[in-house]
Amino acid sequence: MILPVIMSGGSGSRLWPLSRALHPKQFLALINDNTLLQETVNRLENIQCSNPLIICNNEHRFIVAEQLRANNTLASDIILEPMGKNTAPAIALAALAAIANGDDPLLLILAADHVIKDVAAFQKAVLDAKAFAEDNKLVTFGIIPTHAETGYGYIKQGMKKIHDTAEGFDVDSFVEKPDLNTAQTYINSGGYLWNSGMFMFKASRYLEELSKFSPVMLDICTQAYRNKTQDLDFTRISADIFAQCPEDSVDYAVMERTNDAIVVPMDAGWSDVGSFSSLWDVSDKDENGNVNHGDIISRNTTNSYIYAGHKLVTTVGVDNLVIIETKDALLVACKDQVQDVKAIVEKLKLEGRYEYKHQREVYRPWGKYDSLDFGHRDQVKRISVKPGAKLSIQMHHHRAEHWIVVSGTAKVTNGDKTFLVTENESTYIPLGQLHSLENPGVLPLELIEVQTGSYLGEDDIVRFDDKYGRV
Incomplete structure (x- = not known):
């Protein structure tokens, strides 16, 4: 049996401002109505395999769970990495989970x-790989x-x-990213393939080879997995133990050193969409070579990628540009220089700006909030709470809150009182x-929250009870 293992780490910093640290590119719908994570799951259809195992970090766990739920996908497990250690340890955790019940499935690492774009070609390559993987x-x-x-x-x-x-084909060698002249030499020779970062092997064979070449890594991963804990639908790996694990890619740790590496060619319209130029490459274009998303009016505009998230975007007489508009940021870049977007993200991170980490609209397990306005001692949010969802029982040291219900019904706990607040009504949290907030109804709850106080950061939350395990 094939066990798909979907690696859902990474920040996608070259796709900023669409992609942010807390909501990176795998959770975005960049090609069609499905997110990249959902598309990864969907292309497994018609392959005889078990429910996928997802590996992600702690901060993305509820986004992963919600997108799988919206896609009607059941995960065999969602493993939470305490910190990023590259792909070799992550795959080791997946392999250990796969053999925990005495099975030894083929791991399809995605x-x-x-x-x-060509799902049939992808599935054909997977079946070819299966024949070799079953042969160890x-x-x-x-x-x-x-x-x-x-x-x-x-x-x-x-x-x-x-x-x-x-x-x-036998793998002769893995080659690092080349310069342009070297890359052209590879293309001319016809004997080189792009390294996709996708793999297939038996769980036991991967662990066997890892024990040869990186025994310390395997030992630490084994200990960390043995000391795992269950948190709702998530498997938490021991952070103290896993922190000691060496950091390495599966290429360096195993694939470049094993004598049993096979490469299966794939021609399936593949891209890792690592930049806006590669996203432009794989997207449908209009007669002028433009990729347009949203409310856009263009004149004499060619070969550009234009994304209007929330406003009308107009262009006149431009060529080869990337223009990205979101609620809180605007990017304008030459399409052939978009690799340098990462430098902008590094500057935002260095300056501690929130635009590095998350969108203005932030997702939570109970719903989402949109920060509409910031002041020195005040902040306004639009809060959406899913039916049946409940925020944690909490308090704040530095702020008070005013809640105005726009639609739906809120069940509010305020000190020792619990009561309902309906549309056009409000309440005050000193x-x-x-206090806590709950949506007891079957329709979404929408409210406006006005915060006032000396400090308005998200870390001024003391949780006393939380159905999502965040205490």
Whole structure:
């Protein structure tokens, strides 16, 4: 049986301001109405496999769970990495989970943030890889290149291998991201593939090879997994133990060192959408070569990627631009320089600006909030609470709150009183008061929250009870 393992880490910083640290690209709908995570799950249809195992970090856990729920997808497990240690330890945790019940499935390692346009070709490559993986080989998927690309690593093909109807090649070597001239040499030779970062192998074979080449990593991952705890639908790995784990990629830790590596070529319209230029490449374009999202009016505009999130965006006489408008940021960049967007993100991070971490609209397990206005001692939010959801029982040391219900019904606990607040009604939560908010109805609850006080940060929350395990 195939167990899909979907790696859902990463920040997608080159797609800022659409992608943020707390809501990165894998959770965005960039190509169609589904997010990249949902599309990754959907392309498993018609492959005989078990429910996917998801690996993500703690801060993304509720987004992952909600997007799977909205996609009608059941996960076999959602493993929370305490901190990022690159792909080799993450896959080790997945392999340990896979064999915990005495099974030894084939792990299909996928990234949550890739675009694959030809699903049939992807599924054919997976079935080819399965034949080799069942024969104890460690398979990587190599993308048949379409041009000289300097943003990807390459795999040099060795001797051709045939297994029944499956076709693959021994891996001669893995090659780092080349300069343009070297990349063109690779393309001209015809013997190189792009390194996709997707793999397939038996769980036991991966652990066996890891024990040869990185025994310390395997030992620490084993201990961290044995000391796991269950938190709602999530498996928490021991942070204290996992923090000691070496950081390494699966390529360096295993694939470049094993004698049993096979590469299966794939020609499936693949992209890791690592920048707006690559997103432009894989998106549908109009007759002028433009990719347009949202309310856009253009004149004499060509070869551009334009995203209007919330406002009308107009362009006149421009070419080869990326224009991204969100509620709280605007990016204008030359399409051939979008790799440098990461430098903007680093500056935002260095300055401690919130735009680095999250959108103005922030998702929570109970719903979401949108920060409408900021002042020195006041903040206004629009809060949406899902039916049946409840915020934690909490208090604040530095702020008071005014709640005005716009639609729906709120069940409010304010000190020792619990009461209902309906549309066009309001209530006041004094500073230091124990309180909670719940939506007891079947319709979404919408309210406006006005905060006033000397400090309005999200870390001024003392939780006493929380149905989502955040105490």
